[in-house]
Amino acid sequence: MPTPSAQVLSSVVVVGAGLAGAQTAAALRKHGFEGRVTVLGAEGLPPYDRPPLSKELLKRTEPVWLSDDLGVDLPALVDDLRLADPAVRLEVDRERVVVRTASGDDVVADAVVLASGSEPVRPAGWDSAVTLHTAADAERLRAALVPGMRLVVVGAGWIGAEVAGVAAGAGARVTVVEAGPVPLERQLGRRVGSLLAPWYDAAGVTLVTDVAVDQVLPGSHEGSPDGARVTLADGRVLEADLVLAAVGARPASGWLAGSLPREANGGLRVNRAGRFMGVRHPTDPAGRLHLDALRRVWVVGDLATREHPVFGAVPGGHWSAALHDPDVTVRALLGLDERAAEPEHVRARLGLAPIPAHAPYVFSQQLAHDLALFGVPSPFDEVVLRGDPAASGGWAALYLENALDRHPRRTPDGHRVVTVRAALLVDSPREVGQVRKLMNRDEPLRLDLTRSLDPTIKLKDAVV
Ligand SMILES: Cc1cc2nc3c(=O)[nH]c(=O)nc-3n(C[C@H](O)[C@H](O)[C@H](O)COP(=O)(O)OP(=O)(O)OC[C@H]3O[C@@H](n4cnc5c(N)ncnc54)[C@H](O)[C@@H]3O)c2cc1C
Secondary structure, eight states, rough: OOOOTTSSSOOOEOOOHHHHHHHHHHHHHHHTTOOOEEESSSSSSBOOSSSSHTTTTOOSOOEEEHHTOOOOOOOHOEEEEEEEEEEEEEEEEOOEEEEETTTEEEESEEEEEOOOOOOEEETTTTEEOOOOOOOHHHHHHHHHHHHTTTEEEOOSHHHHHHHHHHHHTTTTTTEEEESSTTTTHHHOOOOHHHHHHHHHHHHOOOOSOOEEEEEEEESSSTTTTTEEEETTTTEEEESEEEEEEEEOOOOOOOTTTTTSSSOOTTEEEOTOOBBOOOOOOOTTTGGOHHHHHTTEEEOGGGEEEEEEEETTOOSOOOHHHHHHHHHHHHHHHTTTTTTTOHHHHHHTTTTOOOOOOOOOOEEEEEEEEEEEEEEEOTTEEEEEESTTSSSSSSSEEEEESSSTOOOBBTTTTBBBBEEEEEEEEEEOOOHHHHHHHHHHHSEEEEEHHHHHTTSSSSSGGGGG
């Protein structure tokens, strides 16, 4: 029986008008889909780019529209564009999908592409804190950042560090409170995080680590609408004019509760093609969906936990995935490449062109430094440094798998052969293109360790 993807589709509804949703609509038209396309958004704005919201908070006072940046002009691409009518419920059966919108409409289509992205985490009771995820959030934050104001940022993650640097540069008095022992510990591990800690002081930001925030309360002046008080677990109290909660993001999938089985983090598990796989909890009513129904559901961008040939199941949160993956997904959805989820060796045997394997990629400009991270570091990796973080100029951290392998492979020179799970480049713009190429493959990167640690040797010349 042909899958819905192979049948002729006459309508697709895309939920989410961010980067992944816009790229999906563009790919549908690029690949010749002439049927009806509906796009539902929640912000009332055309698609724009999020990374500049923190990195260029003060430099760019207008959103970076994707129509200018990528040439994706949604109104010209889609039949029905509703930028302020979010989806509130999804029903899928063997024949169709129905998306109920906030205004009470039912959008009926042959397939749905879910691209509702992520949302910032705001711990319960932190009503006095702001978050940074949307253009509206950025506008509010920008307006508050005047010289001398006191900003407390909770969380020394990617966004916390970026905003702290920008705010301090604008003359704000910035304190960052981090529950872990070092910045970005969860993302980069303790050793590398400790190398980033001095950047805060150098940028004029006070970094407080190893203490959790207990409460964020309204300001001390009764009746004052402004200001907040941050109480720490060790009893300290920080007075602030503004508190930014930068404690992470999670998939914006609450509206799918009861419709589809979700991962513990709220993400939706998809195969390499972006087709929904979530049949893992048969006890959940949503987990009992018929296979033909599930085949009508595709997921892209931050909402997806997507299978990668090297890194396994990769949760969303990567701009580059939202940019690139919709094309593969749309080709599979339209039946142009029905074997998109097959491993490359199977595809090669079938005479199919390889699918580009983009390594998870995060870039960051924080506290006067540039970071590029390719791959997925794990706390179990061995970390080695290429170059000297204390010297001026760039350096890199390589995260090596199989650190416990007692009998590592050796090169003919007797050098240890290592498998790289992730590479962090710091202030090394010239290495970014090269490392991207090395990491964007469908097999793990193996290096001669001795050569890879010598910054005078190009990393590509250390490949085994
Ligand atoms: C401040 C900031 C800085 C960032 N910097 C970087 C960076 O440097 N590098 C990097 O790799 N990534 C970065 N990211 C993450 C990156 O922006 C995301 O990975 C990317 O935007 C994901 O695109 P998306 O389309 O999946 O989701 P989103 O961009 O979140 O878009 C989803 C859209 O769907 C809408 N929506 C939600 N629910 C519904 C619903 N029920 N119905 C209809 N619409 C809905 C949302 O309002 C949103 O407009 C940053 C994110 C932020 C917030």
